[in-house]
Amino acid sequence: MAPPRKNAQPIAPPPRPPDRTLIIDNGAHTIKAGFASSSVASQAPDEEGSDAPPPTPSVIPNCIARDRDKRVYIGSQLSKCTDFNEILFRRPVDRGYLVNWEAEKEIWEHEFFDNKAPLHCDPSQTGLILTEAPNALSQLQTNCDQVVFEEFGFASYYRCPAPTLNAYNNIQAMFPVLRSAVEPQLPAEILLLIDSGYSHTTITPLLQGRPVQGAVRRLDVGGKLLTNYLARLVSRRQYDMRNDIYIVNEIKEACCYVSGDFKADMEQTWKGPKGDRRDTYATSGGIAKDYVLPDYHNRSKGYVRDHDPSAAGKLKNPEAAEDILTLRNERFTVPEMLFSPSDMGMRQSGVAQLAMDSLSAVPFGLWPGFLANVVLVGGNANMEGFIERLEMEIRALAPAECIVRIGKPTDPIISTWQGGAALAKDVDALRKLSVTKQEYEENGPAWVARKFDGR
Known part of the structure; x- marks a missing residue:
């Protein structure tokens, strides 16, 4: 030696x-x-029965x-x-x-x-x-x-x-049923993560916290594209808002929702044949909303309220105390791009179909685990009706023997x-x-x- x-x-x-x-x-x-904090001292267990917020x-x-x-x-x-x-x-x-x-x-x-x-x-x-x-x-x-x-x-x-x-x-805490009192194992064993943010929407299957790279799918529709599309519609129909994208984004967050029945909502908001306006068009069955724009003198932030047909003439009155945008089918046709991007000429599938395309790249035996643990995150997840519509469409595309559960964090x-x-x-x-x-x-x-x- x-x-x-x-x-x-x-x-x-x-x-x-x-x-x-x-x-x-x-x-x-x-x-x-x-x-x-990553220090060991800071990781002392919470007192029994404590429910500290995240x-x-x-x-x-x-x-x-x-x-x-x-x-x-x-x-x-x-x-x-x-x-x-x-x-x-x-x-x-x-x-x-x-x-x-x-x-x-x-x-x-x-x-x-x-x-x-x-x-x-x-x-x-x-x-x-x-x-x-x-x-x-x-x-x-x-x-x-x-x-x-x-x-x-x-x-x-x-x-x-x-x-x-x-x-x-804690993924299981996001689902309304089948919650367990057992401490969850982290990272989650199997998870289908749908992240719909500002730039795009991605579908990522995760196994033990690691992405299955070959199954990642991307939809080039995000909050930015939805805001720009709404700005185009509003500028064409009412006020020119193309230089006020920040305000249009606030309008989108306050007014837009994902329709559970797109054809029925379009029927409610249809104006009718030329010269013969339908009676339901006035309020569009409750879909029509007025957004009062900020003037940065009396109001620094706009707000939404129920549509008042009697106030429609104020849009053309230069002495009106309020500038009002009336939103009808814009409220649900803009978010519809997440599910039907082909309607805007994009050669991509909607988010539900992309989720199934993502699963097609993993073994079929893993499908029940992924479909039972779908989590929706990102700013667009806050849109009213998004999670219900997504679950309905994925359930229609998934095998009948698979349970489909979609959760959303607080x-x-x-x-x-x-x-x-x-x-x-x-x-x-x-x-x-x-x-x-x-x-x-x-x-x-x-x-x-x-x-x-x-x-």
Whole structure:
């Protein structure tokens, strides 16, 4: 046996995991960000019988905006804006992918690294969990890794597709029946995650928290396209709102819903033959709504109310105290694009058909598990009637012997972030998934990319 070398250096112990983890769900419309403690002391079990609410993040506009008075707002500063007429936005995320790091760094520095930042942190003492869109381009992923370690210098880092973090939530609590008092096993064993956000809608089957890459499907319809479509309809029929996309987005969130019977609702809102208006058209069977636009003098925010046919003439009165938009079939024809994008000339299937196309790429024996655990997240999930219509269409396409259950979190916008917070509490699991700055410097970005890809 060879004697030990006199000059041998002792092996350095692995770096101590950071005490805090910054979780950033970097969406195209908003950033969901907040801290989760990863220290063992903080993980003491709750007192028996306690029912602590889940953590909530800060929701930050992921944009740099400029109003018509040339004032610039970065991220959370947008809440100080008092006039959204003709406001312009610069967004770092396009079509779901982070393509403009120059703008994103400016937003992150304002929100996380400035001394007066709302979520101030020292990157060298902080771990990072960062989400990305499924099947992102490798060059974009490499740029992201370099910025995180070389520009900001985070102590550790885990980059993952946004749907995977939802597997760390208590999925069974989202379904109205068959709830279990047994502590759930995380990540969820089997899950079909439908994420309908600002840029697009993705369907991702997850097994043990890992996506089945070959079965991921994408529909290029999201909140942005729906808002632009509504702006076109309103501009053609009433006011020109093409430069007021922010206001149109608020109208969409307040008024639009997913129809459970599209043909019946169209019949209710049909005006009738020329010169012979139908009596039901006045209120359209309760579908017609009036949206009172903000004037930024007396009202800084618009609101919706039941349609008043007697107020229709005020639209043409320049001295009217209110500017009113009357919405009829716009309320449900805009969200219908999620289910029938071909109506707008898009060569894509609707979200229900795409979900079944996604399942066709996995073994048939797994279908019952996926169909019984479908979870809907993202901003569009808040639309009234979305989950009921989706369940109805998937049930019609699925095999008769399969149970179809679709659940929705209490707040589908922050569900992904809450899954990341649950992961951050499991120190050992997060350490295995993350890459430290030391490992990045020793092995390089190509090794980091292979690790995050599971190779």
